[in-house]
Amino acid sequence: MATPELTTSEKQRSETSHAPGMVPTLGLFSSTALVAGSMIGSGIFLVNADIARTTNSPALVVGAWIVTGILTMIGALSYGELAAMMPKAGGQYVYLREALGPMWGFLYGWTLFMVIQTGTIAAVCVAFGKFLGVFFPTISTTHWLWHIAHVPPIALGPMVLGNMDIGVNTANLTGIIVVFFLAVVNIFGVKLGALIQNIFTSAKALSMAGLILLTLTIGRNATAMAANFGSNMSEFWRNAGWHAMHPVQVGIGGPIVLVNLVVVLAVVQVGSLFSSDAWNNITFTAGEVKNPRRNIPLSLVLGTGFVTTVYVLATIGYLMVLPMHGDPQGTTALARGIQFAAEDRVGTAALAVVFHSGGAYLMAAAIMISTFGCANGLSLAGARVYYAMSQDGLFFRSVGKLNEKYKTPATGLMVQACWTALLCISGSYSQLLDYIIFAALVFYMLTILGLFVLRVKQPDASRPYKALGYPVLPGLYIVMASWICIVLLRYKPQYTWPGLAIVVLGAPVYWLWSRNSSSKAG
Secondary structure, three states, X not given: OOOOOOOHHHHHHHHOOOOOOOOOOEOHHHHHHHHHHHHOOOHHHOOHHHHHHHHOOHHHHHHHHHHHHHHHHHHHHHHHHHXXXXXXXXXXXXXXXXXXXXXXXXXXXXXXXXXXXHHHHHHHHHHHHHHHOOOOOOOOOXXXXXXXXXXXXXXXXXXXXXXXXXXXEHHHHHHHHHHHHHHHHHHOOHHHHHHHHHHHHHHHHHHHHHXXXXXXXXOOOHHHHHHHOOHHHOOOOOOOOOOOOEEEEOOOOOOEEEEOHHHHHHHOHHHHHHHOOOXXXXXXXXXXXXXXXXXXXXXHHHHHHHHHXXXXXXXHHHHHHOOOOOOOOOOOXXXXXXXXXXXXXXXXXXXXXXXXXXXXXXXXXXXXXXXXXXXXXXXXHHHHHHHHHHHOOOOOHHHHOOOOOOOOOHHHHHHHHHHHHHHHHHOOHHHHHHHHHHHHHHHHHHHHHHHHHHHHHOOOOOOOOOOOOOOHHHHHHHHHHHHHHHHHHXXXXXXXXXXXXXXXXXXXXXXXXXXXXXHHHO
């Protein structure tokens, strides 16, 4: 089949490896650090509590992370081909634009800016502030400097919106300071941003290694081991059989229904997939990666493989230190167990058992390192998507200009920081984060579908790397992700329908922006 005729603009886009003016400075180590650093935030220290409550099985707690790891690794292997084909600033936005058309690229960029990237940056920066409060108690979400209002809960079908406080407290003010600090740092060149990312990702890796080693060795607790594993692993496999049924609440305040193994593993992907998200951020910075056709696919595989391994080992470590079941009224971390860890802080509870009072400080420091590095990676990468959108006339024109001295998308970084700060003040980012995993999963599926489309549309295009296991593994990803989306639409509507609404709202915005861009061009 012959390659379709490309327009002049399409030829220019396909022939340009790097964005005009951007300097490729990221090597393989920095690229891998960006993948791992963007993935590891605070989720691995928190979401196991909810996964444990929902599955009620040690084996399924671990199984949830294995399912997430399989999806993430297949996604990374598939994206590697697209990254090697189109090593341009904007990454996933570019892949969707080239495979499915400009509207789909815009819808992704719109959702990324409104929710996915900025909401995640807001969440991890405020989390940094919360854990800084362990050392400085005056930094707290309850210490208000300017309390604007409390928005009451608003019931909307299966969703409850609102129920949040708007204003500035010492915790979100700390988060806002971090947001703008990282934006400024990344304006001064991708090399400086990458240096910070390398340092904090290395520190994260050491922190996670320490947590895993401690929980798997000297921290092992006989009570937890007996409760979670038993003799001959009998307790580990409890409630994990094909015929076991698990109670799940439909929506907020909805009926409790019994679901099987395949459904419950899909339901809990809300937490584990979110904790493993942002692995695709390296593709956004392709214009600044050295030898991107080689380094981006490699960094995707190495980074996701590392994080997946760490998450599974950390979860096993938690099970060796804390019993999965516990008493919600328990007065100690051991008594409360994983399911009822105080404020779901499973990581802190595990170290509290190992080190008693000093464990909270150690875990707070580890989470601060983790969230700071995560926010830096997200900040560095996100602005490159808005830059690519602006180049296509689908975002503010100023965002498409590079800083003359440092060759970075300075305006894009500041626009991203301003919207993120607004989300921090609004108090709504935590609700937005509930909505993003469904939307993110939809775009992952569409992008991998684009891999199939481009194999047909551009069979003779240069593919320095071809997706491992094509078409079986990419097809498996689409099937698995589709199943998770269907289950979440049915059983967790409060997480899915709002995310879908945010995506759909982008359609009229695209029409207005593209129409305005066309009229100016005319």
